[in-house]
Amino acid sequence: MHPMSLSPVAEFNSLNAAYSCDVLRTSRASELALFLYDVSGDGPSIRFLHNTGIAPELLTVYRQGVFRDDPLLPHGGVSNALLGGGELGMSHLPAKQFGAAANYYTHALRGAGYIETAALSRRLSRRFYLVAGMLLGNGARQSRHIYAESAVAKTQSWLMSAADHLIDNGILAACRENELSKSARPLADIPVRHQMLLTPREKDVVAQMLRGFSNKQISACLALSEYTIENHLRRIYKKFDVHSRTALIAALSH
Structure with missing residues (x-):
């Protein structure tokens, strides 16, 4: 651990x-x-x-x-x-x-x-x-x-x-804000029915994950601990009945 x-x-x-x-x-x-x-x-x-x-x-x-x-x-x-x-x-x-x-x-x-x-x-x-x-x-x-x-x-x-x-x-924080303002929101391609299952913070985590960020990068981007990011991901996996990032990305696209 x-x-x-x-x-x-x-x-x-x-x-x-x-x-x-x-x-x-x-x-x-x-x-x-x-x-x-x-x-x-x-x-x-x-x-x-x-x-x-x-x-x-x-x-x-x-x-x-x-x-x-x-x-x-x-x-x-x-x-x-x-x-x-x-x-x-x-x-x-x-x-x-x-x-x-x-x-x-x-x-x-x-x-x-x-x-x-x-x-x-x-x-x-x-x-x-x-x-x-x-x-x-x-x-x-x-x-x-x-x-x-x-x-x-x-x-x-x-x-x-x-x-x-x-x-x-x-x-x-200024760099993160600049990055987010220049990049398209990855959630735009996720069906609304899937987005409705996510809390606002979970949406933030998923958006950064879809950009290819690691847990450490998501932690820095959202100013949260890596432990908190992992907890969010575990809850998201459970909601979509998956056990990995790859499976989650596939589930979110359908």
Whole structure:
């Protein structure tokens, strides 16, 4: 029995969960979030990708406008020290400065019980930054701070891995969309009575199979695990009372 492979979404979630634990432990922050910051002004400016338990209400108000007063974002106002040849930026608002600041950002975070913040960001393109934001709650010991500098190496590895995942899968998705738009739908030649037996996802699997794709290629094309593709094919075989691709193709043509 072959090992179950993860879908791109599950792989990304697993990557974020592992790295966020390491970064929390090293930085000694209470919570953190990973998000995309879009500086274009075209569409949502903030897209959260992962967080370790920050209240949904705080994420919502931040996304809806509080981010505009966030001094830790690139060009946000707080000195953004460039690291790693300028690829990574780090900014920090220690508890004393955080407590003295007065804007929507600090008001919202203080109201949610946070007393100190830090952020590390990586530029992905002219439009997007990938940001890891760290928060320290007021329940932390008085002598405790966010040790952002200590977490630079782990956070940089996280941002690089997350960026690679987003870019790789974004390129693959664009290629898949282009391939599908340029190719005729193979299902057009299948009798309607056969199509009615298939779910929408099963139709997608059959369409790619009729193009000659292997399970691995179908998995990449549909952004599903190979295990899921195999399960779909088993159900399709059962519906048409066949046991192989060749037999299925023959059954679909009659």
